[in-house]
Amino acid sequence: MMRSHKPWHPPLEIHWRVHWYGDRFVERVMAESSIGEHGLRQASPAATLSILLLCYARDGFAGLRLAIDIAALADRMSDVPDGSEILAFADDDREIRPALVAALAVARNVVGLDLGQSIPPLTSREDRATRLANWRLAGDADQVRATTRLVDALLAPARSNRRFVSSRLRPFHSPKRNVIYVGKTLLRWLPALVSVAWGRTAYALPHCRLTSRVDAIDRLRSADLGSFSADPNLVSVVIAVQDDAAGLAATLDALRAQTMPRDRMEVIVVDDGSRDGSAPCAAEREPWIRLLRLPTSQGSYAARNEGLRHARGAVIAITDADCRPHPDWLVRGAARLRESPRTIVAGHLSMPLGPTPRIAAMVDVVHHLDQERYVGKGVAVTANLFAPCAAFEEVGGFNTALRSGGDFEWCRRARTCGWSLVFHPDVRTVHPPRHSARALIAKSKRVAVGGRRQVHQGLVPSGRRPYLSPRAVVPPHRSRGLDRVRANGADPGYLRWLAVGIGQVALVQAPQAIFALRADIGALRARHQARRAARRH
């Protein structure tokens, strides 16, 4: 059978970018273009760079590709245009100029493009766009999702979004494709439409969320931990304890057995207002341990911050009062930390179960303290964490307003400040699992409330609402966590594993959903009351 062959053409799309480039911009680019040696029209070097920078801004600084081209082009130019020559193409256009300024700043930051000192300082909106670019490059999807479906809107002046949105509606020959495209575009640009309808107030909505997070991070970073007098040969171990004499004794025993020489380590135990008085007693007996006392219980994160204020080592190791570090824990952790700069090391946590563990213990192993999984998500727990003191100086201490999740929050903050978090399985600590249902439910409550509080404080742009998730009532996949349980020494039969599945719902998932809902309702109520009070005032 004969087949007719149509010549192949790349797909045709007409982009109505006259708005983006601007008529005067196009005229000027065309006027300065000339026919090159290949017979094709080519723009002047400054025009080429300004077009590429505009494209980079238009794409929301979404990838490196254009930045690479811009840098390579600038490298090969014998006479690199100055920043002012690039900005001259903007001709004070209300959209093109901020886009070019932001693109120049991002390109300078990302690929080191240096076009002189004539680039004006960034306005707050342009600055937000550059932050967005960094987050995008870092693959911080949460941050990007929450803040900027609208990088263009960040760059565009207020109240000009109507033109901007309409410029994005592209005509197709097929009516069906037109309808689909317009529908998808409307959905994508819904916030921009809202901003058109509501004017400046609503336009600021996405900014508010971003600003609140940046402000919250800056506030926490500025929390004073004092100045570190770092001794490069010393490792400071910080342990917070409250009413857990037995656990602390086990930890101190393990620290006593460390292979690291005693003169190269210091142990700081911070008693978070223990009521039974036994925990301080356990620590006081040892002269090589420094004991600090908080007069009242202020939470484990406040206690750790107190320990950090008194730490003298260049390396800070944090563990919990009931953990039993492996004898080479300090040596390996400190060595790993020194391997690469600006790194935080999270070590492995095992939770030995024994041959016939209780259901609650297995649920605990399945759900909690899986450091490797946590690091994969960019967070870690403080039960086994090494960081240079410079990290705490730069990032600040733990968030004392949180009762749980403060370690995750600190890790996220550190990563935002440019620190890498690395998992090392050979930096080992043993953490005993919780054996009672009551302890697990209390843990679920702390986790749920801590997580929601981070959202309320603006530290996490969008949190998972456990009460809206089917996970609250549906048991997880039956194989999830089984490997970890087996790795910790137990091999449950079918019925016991079934009970673990039910236990996960009853002891972890459902309580987390309930407590998260309660925390959200409490926050809404508090906000409502504050508003009413402000109105009355």
Place this chain on the structure above:
Amino acid sequence: MPRVEGSPVAPAAEMVLLLAGTERRRSEAAARISALAAIISTSDVADEMDRHRSRLVLGTRARALGITSSSFDKDLAKFLGWAERRSMLFESLTRTLVGHLEDRGVPALPLKGSQLAASAHGNAAMRISGDIDLLIGREHIPTAMHLLREVGY
């Protein structure tokens, strides 16, 4: 050490960022690139390069620094061959389209594409394009659309 300010960048991403920089930044970061190369697998870096659709440019730079594996170099050479054939096709299409437009008095300026690759990277194949971008004045849009329909679009 050049880093993206405020970004939690993974090692492979950092390597790609450093390779992406200007010549000056790359020379400043040569030691860091070598240190990263010692701890990251080539496949991770290749994946990261692919994420930014820049394996040809960055892979060539990495190869010049001698930090790539032989299998990576082999793949890169194969990829470059394919890209050269593709860029020739796109270049000829661009030339034809611009020729048609200029004949009708429509000045058209090719944006990005193989022209940019040739002037920025010294090889038209270094940049994989999926389309042809032409900049034309607003007043010429109806004429250009009419012409493009005539030639089969």
